[in-house]
Amino acid sequence: MDVLARYESLVDDYEAFLAACERPLPQAVRVNGIKASRPADEEDAVERVREAFADEGVEATPADWNPRVLRVDTDEPGNTWPYVHGWVHGQEEVSALPPVVLDPQPGEAVWDAAAAPGSKTTQVADLLDDRGLLVANDSNLGRLSALRSNAERLGVTNVAVTNQDARNFSLNPFEVDAFDRALVDAPCSCEGTIRKNPTVLDDWTQGHVESVAGIQKGILRRAVQATTPGGVVVYATCTFAPEENEAVLDHVLDREDCNVVDYEVGLETSPGITEWDGEQFDERVREAKRVYPHQNDTGGFFCAKLEVGE
Amino acid sequence: MSEDDPGADDDREDDPGADGGCENDPERFERLPATADERGVEGRATRQEVVDFWDERFGVPPETFEAFTFWEKGAGKVWALHGDAPSPIEVEALGMTFLRTRQEHWKPTTDAVQRFGRAATENVIELPREHARRFVAGEDLEPEWDGDWGYLIVAHELVGGLEPLGVGLFTYGTLQSMVPKGRRRDL
Numbered sequence: 001m002d003v004l005a006r007y008e009s010l011v012d013d014y015e016a017f018l019a020a021c022e023r024p025l026p027q028a029v030r031v032n033g034i035k036a037s038r039p040a041d042e043e044d045a046v047e048r049v050r051e052a053f054a055d056e057g058v059e060a061t062p063a064d065w066n067p068r069v070l071r072v073d074t075d076e077p078g079n080t081w082p083y084v085h086g087w088v089h090g091q092e093e094v095s096a097l098p099p100v101v102l103d104p105q106p107g108e109a110v111w112d113a114a115a116a117p118g119s120k121t122t123q124v125a126d127l128l129d130d131r132g133l134l135v136a137n138d139s140n141l142g143r144l145s146a147l148r149s150n151a152e153r154l155g156v157t158n159v160a161v162t163n164q165d166a167r168n169f170s171l172n173p174f175e176v177d178a179f180d181r182a183l184v185d186a187p188c189s190c191e192g193t194i195r196k197n198p199t200v201l202d203d204w205t206q207g208h209v210e211s212v213a214g215i216q217k218g219i220l221r222r223a224v225q226a227t228t229p230g231g232v233v234v235y236a237t238c239t240f241a242p243e244e245n246e247a248v249l250d251h252v253l254d255r256e257d258c259n260v261v262d263y264e265v266g267l268e269t270s271p272g273i274t275e276w277d278g279e280q281f282d283e284r285v286r287e288a289k290r291v292y293p294h295q296n297d298t299g300g301f302f303c304a305k306l307e308v309g310e
Numbered sequence: 311m312s313e314d315d316p317g318a319d320d321d322r323e324d325d326p327g328a329d330g331g332c333e334n335d336p337e338r339f340e341r342l343p344a345t346a347d348e349r350g351v352e353g354r355a356t357r358q359e360v361v362d363f364w365d366e367r368f369g370v371p372p373e374t375f376e377a378f379t380f381w382e383k384g385a386g387k388v389w390a391l392h393g394d395a396p397s398p399i400e401v402e403a404l405g406m407t408f409l410r411t412r413q414e415h416w417k418p419t420t421d422a423v424q425r426f427g428r429a430a431t432e433n434v435i436e437l438p439r440e441h442a443r444r445f446v447a448g449e450d451l452e453p454e455w456d457g458d459w460g461y462l463i464v465a466h467e468l469v470g471g472l473e474p475l476g477v478g479l480f481t482y483g484t485l486q487s488m489v490p491k492g493r494r495r496d497l
């Protein structure tokens with residue numbers, strides 16, 4: 001089936017949307033301040049990384065919305081000195097959005113509920129200045145080993161890794177009653193990764209979307225419960241399907257004490273939708289943002305910021 | 311899933327000495343005792359010894375580790391955590407793998423050396439670019455070195471600073487690359 005056709009009515013410029021979905025994704029890396037910063041001198045991490053790339057003949061251009069994200073003109077950023085030293089992490093540009101929205105402050109306790117292979121965990125660690133308890137959880141042990149090697153190469157030392165089903169996550173191992181912030185970068189149907197995985201839609205079924213939506217609801221509810229009153233939960237997916245995005249927010253808004261709130265980011269986005277397939281959603285889901293591939297020449301994405309009730 | 315790192319793989323630091331000795335529960339992390347007086351588990355390194363090791367071997371000042379706690383999981387593998395946690399704690403990982411103890415010569419991990427080795431002043435060998443390339447590819451080298459034998463911090467110059475690459479074992483004129491398989495690269 002033509003999955004993308006489901007979204008014709010949602011997207012402003014459907015032709016541009018389709019064309020972007022067919023283009024390969026630009027290569028991007030994220031600068032890792034934990035290792036690229038040298039505290040004693042003036043030059044900042046981004047400039048140092050760009051210089052190191054330039055020495056190898058690689059041009060690295062900061063993204064307008066986030067100078068820590070560099071678009072690089074090489075197919076193998078993994079085979080460069082900045083990579084060997086953990087100064088950078090290969091990460092799709094739009095995937096750097098949720099940690100920025102989460103905005104963790106050094107010293108806070110943060111839970112990354114579905115963390116492997118750790119692109120966002122390590123970005124959160126960097127934003128935390130590698131200080132405060134960061135709990136990175138995933139239900140898939142094999143993927144956790146990729147998370148661990150990424151975290152170590154990037155020099156992260158404030159992370160505790162757990163292997164639980166996030167839907168009934170237990171804080172028992174830790175000395176905290178609740179987290180200050182939680183990130184739910186949910187398992188999803190990954191429609192928005194089509195530029196990287198052109199075959200991602202081949203196995204698409206409505207049944208799979210519905211079943212993964214069930215998991216997403218469970219994880220997001222647990223994240224709201226495990227976050228302190230007034231704390232922040234960010235919900236993100238790399239898919240367009242409203243069943244996995246606005247419908248999940250609607251479900252959780254109905255059952256947990258929380259609110260969807262607006263946030264600023266220098267990317268072109270579209271608001272969350274309040275109606276899909278004959279279903280009406282809570283008006284507050286409008287505050288979520290959809291990112292379509294043609295808007296910023298990235299992958300597709302969905303990202304919502306929730307505040308937990310006082 | 312969407313954001314697999316192109317360079318990521320699952321190889322862990324080489325782990326020759328792990329044998330899961332019986333006093334240690336390999337599922338649990340336990341904080342290292344501050345000093346020998348507080349040692350409960352036989353053979354376990356103390357915090358003092360760990361900090362002294364980095365100071366004496368590499369000249370890394372003890373203050374570097376002020377905000378860190380050290381943990382053992384399994385026999386001899388020491389982890390470094392920024393901050394603290396209840397001990398014992400059952401988790402998959404806690405901070406970063408840092409140092410292998412319970413063997414005659416303690417061996418820092420590649421990641422620990424990259425993270426903390428900039429502060430080192432002793433037993434640091436600087437390689438020219440071509441040798442640095444071969445070192446990260448896992449090759450053995452025969453550099454000029456008339457310092458100590460044993461584990462050295464191997465570094466090279468990168469955009470105006472000396473940047474640690476990893477650990478090398480120097481014996482009989484040969485510098486053996488300790489870069490674990492998963493971290494090797496052909497640059």
Ligand SMILES: C[S@@+](CC[C@H](N)C(=O)[O-])C[C@H]1O[C@@H](n2cnc3c(N)ncnc32)[C@H](O)[C@@H]1O
Nearest residue numbers: 114115116117118119120139140165166185187
């Ligand atoms: C989109 S990926 C996460 C990507 C990761 N946040 C990153 O930035 O590298 C979703 C993850 O959710 C995990 N997952 C699926 N079901 C889960 C559950 N019930 N509890 C915890 N994790 C789960 C999957 O194993 C997968 O690693």
